[in-house]
Amino acid sequence: MPKIKSVFTRLRRVIGRRSFEREMAEEMQFHVEAETERLIAHGESPATAHRRAKAMFGSIDARTEEVRDARLGANLTVLGRDLRFGVRSLMKAPAFTSIALLTLALGVGVNTSMFSILDALLFHRAPYPESDQLIRVFRTTPTMQDAPHSPANYVDLRDRTKSFSHLAAYARTSVNHAEPGQPAEQLQMLAVSGNFFAALGVSPELGRSLTPEDDQPDNDDVVVITHAFWQQRFAADPSILGQSIRLDGELIHIVGIMPAGFEDPMLWGSISGWKPLSFAADDLEARGSNWLSMLGRLSPEATVAMAHAEMNSHCAALALVHPATNSETGMNLIPFVRSTQDKMVRLLTLFAMGLATCVLLIACVNLANLFFARNVLRTREHAIRAALGASRIRLIWHSLAESLVLALGGGGLGLLIAAWVNAALSSHSFWGDQPSALAIDWRIAGFAFAAALLAAVIFGLLPAVLSSRTDVNGALKQSGRGTTSVAHARLRHGLIIAEVALALILLTGAGFFMRGLDRFVDRDVGWQTDDLLTARLSLPETKYPDNAAIQVFYDRLESRLAALPGVEGVSLSRTLPFYGFGWGQYYIVEGHPPLKAGTEPMRDVNLVTPDYFSTMGIAIVEGRPFQPADAEGPTPTIISASMAHSLWPGESAIGKRIAHPRQPDKWQEIVGIVQDVKFASNLDSSGERFQTYRPLASNPPRSFSIAMKCAVPPATLVESVRQIIAELDPELPVAEINPASRIVRNNTANFALIGKVLIGFALLGLTLAAIGLYGVVSGHVAQRTNEIGIRMALGAQWRDVLVLILSQGLQLTLVGTAIGSVGAWTVARILQSLLPALPPAEPIIAGAITGLLLATTLIACWLPARRATAVDPIVALRDE
Amino acid sequence: MAKDKTDLLQGTLDMLILKALQLQPMHGFGISVRIRQISEDVLRVEQGSLYPALYRLEEQGWITSDWGISENNRKAKFYEITKLGRKQLANETANWERLSLAVNQVLGAKLKDLG
Structure with missing residues (x-):
């Protein structure tokens, strides 16, 4: 019985805190009165008795406080009361309270948002089911850990692998989208193998995604587009399915639209769609031509380590059959999400x-x-x-x-x-x-x-x-x-x-x-970013099938642009030194002792027109720039001052010759030495390879950069340049047309x-x-x-x-x-x-x-x- | 006031309260008077310790409390010892006797040696 009563008492105290406090006061009041009466009985006057009784008992508040202390820990209501006490006492000190609040708020706020950014950058999750099963597969060589694959090797690996349920290949590509009567635009796309969507495991929002039937050479006139592109370009019109658009001059059917967010730009860069990656017969012959990225989904029973071992064993087997292209290579497997981070x-x-x-x-x-x-x-x-x-x-x-x-x-x-x-x-x-x-x-x-x-x-x-x-x-x-x-x-x-x-x-x-x-x-990058207008063009293969056609376009473009009022110089080149030359070649030096194959040094190579150095403001230290006649016969080369210094210290490099190790009889004579350039947008590398140049006409690329030295503010010439290009080829889109200085600013x-x-x-x-x-x-x-x-x-x-x-x-x-x-x-x-x-x-x-x-x-x-x-x-x- | 006061050892107050309640239920004031009486005015309970102690004892289930009418017809809170409380008092008393006997022996021996 006492137990039940005690439980009841406790409950009553927790619930009825107020009545308990009142009871306590009453009890103590009684104590003082009883003491007073006792003292009166002992002969004290009532007033003295009361005073003495109170003095003996002390402050009722203090007593109450003591009993409260005894209750502390047993009574939850104390917390609520003390929080109220806290608010009240904080409000009495507004200066302290506001500074403390501000300090806490700033500390917490800034760190929360910083952690959010960190989370977005470092722990980004791919928007695909079981994305931790998605693995990037890289090829390793003695000098690289993240080399791409050749189509032939990809097909062999795809057909042999057991630890990947799907092994897909992809490559970034740009296509020209031009409809009659509309300005052309350049679209970034991924060319993907037929099993790409199956590997990612996401169904389309509308229509169908690509399947293995689509990546056959005569069956690849289809495209799947992103939700964003569908909205921007076709106003989210569902009837666009099955219709065709003109890409690189060919009619391509839109067969599907992927759900919003599928094209996650953090993982893939910004793209507008996916087209089938089909291999022609000669693609599958050229085992040494590596340009594919590889992505696989682990099969349920496989682990990364198992897949790694399996891929390496296939790699070794392939190297035995194809020693010329596959020796000394291995495989490097990295979880997909981690592989794409900068x-x-x-x-x-x-x-x-x-x-x-x-x-x-x-x-x-x-x-x-x-x-x-x-x-x-x-x-x-x-x-x-x-x-x-x-x-x-x-x-x-x-x-x-x-x-x-x-x-x-x-x-x-x-x-x-x-x-x-x-x-x-x-x-x-x-x-x-x-x-x-x-x-x-x-x-x-x-x-x-x-x-x-x-x-x-x-x-x-x-x-x-x-x-x-x-x-x-x-x-x-x-x-x-x-x-x-x-x-x-x-x-x-x-x-x-x-x-x-x-x-x-x-x-x-x-x-x-x-x-x-x-x-x-x-900083001084060694070339003039001010007063320079730049743009990029990509000539479609259908319209410009051979070098002659490309060269004709180059010449017409160059002369039209040079005639534009306010333009002081025009040059075309394979690339411009924003991030790097993006292309390297092995080289050997005439008269130097021969090196073991594969251990030769590399140089950066850019292909440029004769006016490149004067347009870009790159100083010629010694010798001469290219001349139109250099395109014929054994093509010469121009090297940077640091290369000349390092290879031929104390003597002139002019007239010396270098060559590619696989073409040892095609010597390239050094006709000029130019100032080194720095890559204006690239914070990462300080550019450790030697920079060299060769005539653009010796190997005319379809994709190239235009540079124009302007006497007027470069931005004012943008429209005239667009117009000239549209007159030369209305289906040709101009990409990245901008003053060079603005590109550098944007890039950083x-x-x-x-x-x-x-x-x-x-x-x-x-x-x-x-x-x-x-x-x-x-x-x-x-x-x-x-x-x-x-x-x-x-x-x-x-x-x-x-x-x-x-x-x-x-x-x-x-x-x-x-x-x-x-x-x-x-x-x-x-x-x-x-x-x-x-x-x-x-x-x-x-x-x-x-x-x-x-x-x-x-x-x-x-x-x-x-x-x-x-x-x-x-x-x-x-x-x- | 503090002259004739003897400080209570920790835990002794609990024992004294239980002892005071052994015969009959009492209110807080009564307990303090009773302890003074039994100890012939040597022990005086600080009011500051009495009420927290009562609360503690009640929490431990050694006493219970209820409102009643005092000897001069006033509403007062009465405390009553429980079965558990009596057991506790018996244990504490035995402990105390052992301890005080030992202390007395030590002190007595010292006095004899000195004498």
């Missing part, structure tokens, strides 16, 4: 992540400092409450309640900030040329929220625990604004030093990156975005650190008001007081700066190793950043210091 973007994101962590750390330190400052100021309040009977646990519990309220509020605000930052970033970041959406991942938001909670609880509790050790009597006797122990002060100073150091690291990281990027864009746009985000972080970190310093120095001033008053009463000038207060803040700043400099130097080194092409920032930038930090901290110290000088000695001394 290594440099990944590294950069990690770099940005590191800096974001700095912001979080500064926010935490700030929070700790704020709580410390608040607790120091509240020492007296705590001492009074302790004297009134509040236990240590109770006081700590109240601090915890405050922390929880702050964490919930700050975390909520932080999520709003994250949503806003992500929206702002989404409209500025691009994968390929499409804007990318950055969604807030709720797992990440949960994590950030938990981090805020943890930070607030730890940094809220730590000072509370420390200050709860304060001796009550000592605190009450002390007439100042509160007390603080030496260890306490040392901890706060350590926090400030850490904050300044972290801010310096942040500023340096962001500043060096941004400055490096600016210098990268503005994502880096510039990262740079801007970093600058934002750095300024945020600096602001937080300044707030922290301001808070510490302010607290310091508040605590020493009496002392300052006495000093001033004894004749100290305001200047002395200013120096007194400033010097302490500046000491902390200088120590922080010294420590931060070491960190900043490390960050600069890391950045340099991540982006070798990025020019290192000048020492003056480091100086300017340190100056900015010192100036900011000086202001943060100066504001409270000035307040100290305004202390009126009389008021300060009376303020006891």
Whole structure:
């Protein structure tokens, strides 16, 4: 029976907290009255008896508090009441509350959005069922880990493999889409093997996808288009299925439309559709011609290791049959999602992540400092409450309640900030040329929220625990604004030093990156990006079947463009030095000892017209440019100055000869030496191969670049150029027509975005650190008001007081700066190793950043210091 | 006031409260008076310790409480010892006797040696 009653009592207490408190008050009231009556019975006067009884019992509040303490831990309702208490006491300190909320919100918000970006870049999931079973298969050679495959090898591997249920091949291709009477456009597509869609495992939105029947040479006049292309080009008209469009001059049937998002531009680049990849008989002969990417879906019972072993064994078997093309090759298997990520973007994101962590750390330190400052100021309040009977646990519990309220509020605000930052970033970041959406991942938001909670609880509790050790009597006797122990002060100073150091690291990281990027864009690349208009053309094979036809088009195009008013020079070339030459050849040098086959060095090769060097502004160091006559007979070559220096030091390279190792009798004579060029958009490589040139006419490519040196702003000529090309061939689309300087800027746009985000972080970190310093120095001033008053009463000038207060803040700043400099130097080194092409920032930038930090901290110290000088000695001394 | 007060050892107060309640249910004030009486005014229960202790004992199921009418016809909260409480009191009493006997022996021996 008592047990049931006890359960009932407890239940009643949890539910009826209010009535329990009332009962408690009643019980104690009774106690005092009974004591009074006892004293009256002993002969005291009623008034004295009542006073004595009350004195004996003490404060009813204190007693109630003690019973509450005893209930603590057994009673859940305490939590709700203390949270309310927390809100109330926070509202009484609006300055503290708003700064703490802001700090938490910024820390949580910025990190949530940074983690969201990281998640999008690093842990991107392919939008295909069981995408972890999708594996990219690369060929390895003694020098490469990610080489492509030849059609013949692909077909052999596809027919032999057991560990892949589907082994598909694909290659990027561009097709010209031109309807009569409409401007032509160039479309990016993937040419895919018939089993490609089966491997990815996604059904089309409308119609059908491609099947193995489609990739036969006489059956491949079909195409599947993306949802986006269907919407943009055909206004989402379902009757487009079965109709045909003109691609590269041929009628192609649209047989299917894939669902939105299937063409994930992060994985594939931006594409408009998929066409069958069919192999002609001679494709299957040329085993040495490698241009296919390979993607497979593991069969249910296979693992990556099994598939790897199996592919390697097929590879070895093929090498025995075809030693000329397949020896010394192996296979490299990488999960599909990971294989498509840009290594440099990944590294950069990690770099940005590191800096974001700095912001979080500064926010935490700030929070700790704020709580410390608040607790120091509240020492007296705590001492009074302790004297009134509040236990240590109770006081700590109240601090915890405050922390929880702050964490919930700050975390909520932080999520709003994250949503806003992500929206702002989404409209500025691009994968390929499409804007990318950055969604807030709720797992990440949960994590950030938990981090805020943890930070607030730890940094809220730590000072509370420390200050709860304060001796009550000592605190009450002390007439100042509160007390603080030496260890306490040392901890706060350590926090400030850490904050300044972290801010310096942040500023340096962001500043060096941004400055490096600016210098990268503005550096001397060895060719003129200003005043240069560039474009790319692709001549379809159907209309331009042979070199003669291509050459005729070249000549007509060049003369028409050169005649355009405002154009000073025109050249055509296989490529332009934005990212690289994109084509290399092995070479041997006449007179040098023969090398073992396969170990010859490689050179970059660009094919150019005679006017290329003058149009591009590339200086000719020695010899001559190409001449129209160079296209006939044994073709000459032009090499870079660094190649000439390295191969023929101390003598002229003109007249020397090099050749391709497989054509050792076709010597190419060096007729000119030109300045080295740098790849204007490429942050990754610093271009370690020697650059060489050969006449465009010696091997005319269908796909080529146009460069025009302009006397007028290049953008003004765009329409005239389009018109000339349309007159020459109305079905020919012009791609990438833009001033070269704009292309360089666009190509580095994502880096510039990262740079801007970093600058934002750095300024945020600096602001937080300044707030922290301001808070510490302010607290310091508040605590020493009496002392300052006495000093001033004894004749100290305001200047002395200013120096007194400033010097302490500046000491902390200088120590922080010294420590931060070491960190900043490390960050600069890391950045340099991540982006070798990025020019290192000048020492003056480091100086300017340190100056900015010192100036900011000086202001943060100066504001409270000035307040100290305004202390009126009389008021300060009376303020006891 | 503190002159004749002897500080109670931790846990002793619980024992004294249970002892006071052994004979009859009592209210808080009655318990404090009773302890003073039995101890001939040597032990004085701090009010600050009494009520939390009562609450603790009730939580442990050694006493129960209910509202009743006091000797001068006023509403008061009465505490009653439970079966579990009596068992606890017996255990504590035995422990206390063992302990105090030992302490007395030590102190007595010392006095004899000194004398």
